[in-house]
Amino acid sequence: MRLNARSDYALRILMTLAANGGRPMTIAEIAVRFDLSVHHLQKIVWMLGQIGITRSIRGRSGGVALAKPAGSINLGRILREMEKDTALVECFRVDGGACPITPICRLRGVLAEAREAFLQVLDGCTLADVADNREALAALLNLGEPPKVSSTQTAPCS
């Protein structure tokens, strides 16, 4: 199974913002660090803003920043939003797909249960859990020195 690129990039954006200690970054500054398209990230940042995860700051030192503490950003919430239009298999599509056994298929329920089990692992995890090693992340991403924040939280998540 695979997540769509939107989920992958949304998580990278959020980890980068968390590692940057709450200071805003431009989308171009994030994109260059992952060699990704600014245009692609703009759409994802817009989606994150729509659900209140990131906020835009105007002005010369503006950009995008986390809209709330990393410990309040649930990863299951992010994945559920980014994957909401992705069908696990054909019969999960909005149009129902074309598989002839769909009306009586007992596999669909099992697959839905499995998808939920996947998401529930992320439900138990916040951005702070996975970005707790912020100094190391900031160094790898050339973010400069982020504010020192003590934490005892470690992944995997509670």
Add this chain to the structure above:
Amino acid sequence: MRLNARSDYALRILMTLAANGGRPMTIAEIAVRFDLSVHHLQKIVWMLGQIGITRSIRGRSGGVALAKPAGSINLGRILREMEKDTALVECFRVDGGACPITPICRLRGVLAEAREAFLQVLDGCTLADVADNREALAALLNLGEPPKVSSTQTAPCS
């Protein structure tokens, strides 16, 4: 998230063979029922044969059939095989991908745990669990009258 088409089609093939009461079917007979490519299904049937799930029967009334009872065919085993080359996200690729934070990323472990949680739901489920309504499946797939088999098993799986 989405499964690759190989997984989807492998499960359809197995449910069809289970609904057909153990009698062999040609790949063309299966393909036409799902409006799928014979060539594509041939590769999947070959993979299922390689792991001992299906067997080929030669001769005029030959084709492909289940190699063991549906109750002995674990769906987690099928998904793990069909998805083994599919990277959940870029850093799960064999080549490791190009994400700069991969060496210290704490998200990877959480995503691997979530993937395992998905597969473990399927590990608890056999083909018999999801193909227990074989008469109804056979009718929808125009398979003719399969042998009567009494069963009390219902999905979702134990």
